[in-house]
Amino acid sequence: MIETKKLVKRFGLKTILRGVDFSVQPGEFVALLGPNGAGKTTFLRILASLSRPSLGSVKVAGYSLPHESAQVRAKLGVVSHMPLLYPDLTAEENLQFYARMYGITNYQSRITEVLQMVGLEPRRKDLVRTFSRGMQQRLAIGRAVIHDPEVMLFDEPYTGLDQDASEMLDDVLRSVAAKGRTVVMTSHDLARAEDLATRFDILSRGVIAASATQNELQSTNLLAFYKQSIN
């Protein structure tokens, strides 16, 4: 579903990613872990077609980047730590806007469906600026799945959420966003990543330093694996 080969990204003289080989099978939920500055966000932005790779090949959902980026974007849903919502529009209007941007016809029923899934149906006519951070993040998930994408990318979705909100987001991520989709998530929160993901890849110093599936990990815990891979 996702495949990168020898992916290199430079910002000027700084090389952020130095030859990342990474692949995700359909239906997998991969947690991308790593210290700050390892290039996780940059990597995700490249997968999302927001950033151009300097070298190497990237394929998402059968299309290669950056040349077929419009096709990739049609099959892609992104949730970042910013909600990507307009505070002066209602929840419904925000979703309407994104539905139009994705060329969905008859979006009214789809919007109701999505709002119900993320548990915001009663607040559909309320301005997003009145929403709590957690609610905004749930609506952001609704926004990301409005066009029923095949691949989901989560970039630190828990940033700025308290315990309750994080738990609620967990539910929504699991039941709405991840269900039947291929997912790549970056996170600092090892406990939550351990809960959600089926595979763990460690990105360190611009390369994938280690990778393990949930089954392989059963004997050791994720924290030990993480520490060992970084050093």
Add this chain to the structure above:
Amino acid sequence: MSPSPSFFKATMAIVYKDLAAELRSRELLSAMLVFSMLVILIFNFALELDIKVRQSVTAGVLWTTFAFAGTLGLNRSMAVEKDRGCMDGLLLAPVDRSAIFFGKAISNLAFMLIVEAIVLPLYALLYNEVRIFQLSFLGVILLGSIGYIAVGTLLSAMSVQTRTRDVLLPILLFPVAVPVLLASVKASGGLLNGATFAEILTPLNLLIVYDVIFIAVAFMVFDFVVEE
């Protein structure tokens, strides 16, 4: 699987979204309007706008006001996209990126025209300047606004991505927009002083040339401005 929307539909979705949000908050329009009135007030005393002076400076005063108010609106309109990461949301949509340029440019133009539609009658009222309400004068205002907004939208997409974003836009925009502002002043000033259509044809032509060139260039280079 959803199909990609047409270029036109995506453009209009952005315009509709901007107008709906602005209709609710009125942050941008009220700032532009109040600012315009203040500029005119200052000009009134700074230039002592009596009837003789007005003869020659009305067009200049109006265009200066619109240009200043315009940068305010352009800055704000792009900052809204940048601040909460909404620009990423737009860039993630499966449409050609120049649709984003046209969407933002059309809503910026709409804001500018709304401000002009309020400021011009007010100016006419304050100074008993009924010649403002001739069709050719309003046509010049429209052409000038189009050129100014086309370059301004492109440059505001650049300036919001810099460290010095708030101060940078007018510095980038004004020297490049000199032709559009001066040609507009020339043409509209001529009309106010009773020039015939043939007499203002040259500035009008230059205005149209500028509009066409800069819309085309902005269309071509917008991708370079938003990519990473």
Add this chain to the structure above:
Amino acid sequence: MQSKPIALTILDIISIIVLGVAAYLALVFAPTELVMGNVQRVFYFHVGTAWVGLLGFVVAAIAGIAYLVTKDMRWDRFEVAAVEVSTMFFFITIVLGSIWARPAWNTWWTWDPRLTTAAVTELIYIAYFMLRQGIEDPEKRARFGAVYTLLGGLSAPITFMVIRLFRTIHPVVIGSQSAEAQGGFSMTSDMKVAFFFALFAFTVIFIDLMWRRIRLGSLQEKVEELKLNISM
């Protein structure tokens, strides 16, 4: 270590020589103009610097397009060099022009199309540097710089045409004739020698400075690279 190429050293020497010769031709060789006297001698360097200033502006816009097409950072260094060198020459042009305008037009400055366009161009250059200063990522800096030189290159000629309109209706201090008419003169053949040699001399100096600036740019990048290697 990259040592200075011999060709560059030779060009440096040639530049100094042609500058000296151009100065001799302008100040001594060319006959004194009858009406304006010695101040007219400023004209040779004025046109010479204006020519390379303009050349640099066009070169920068072309380099900008080339960068956007190829994404090769060498074009970016080329563009910066052209803008920097031509900013300096344009500034000299304006100063020399003022010195000449004072006795010829009886004013240091007039809003003549040429002068105004030169001033606006200078402002575009300054805005260009401010834009670049505000961006960390070198690639983005290059892209935005290229887009801006392109916009500047397109608007400057239209600025010139637009300001001409103002002059036909609003005569400036120098009367209704064109700027050239007041203080205009026809060149004798000796003047032409000095004039064309000045054009040639400044073209050589322009190339020399461009070369040096581009070299400086790549050395700067090397330094950055070395610093980065140490910190790794």
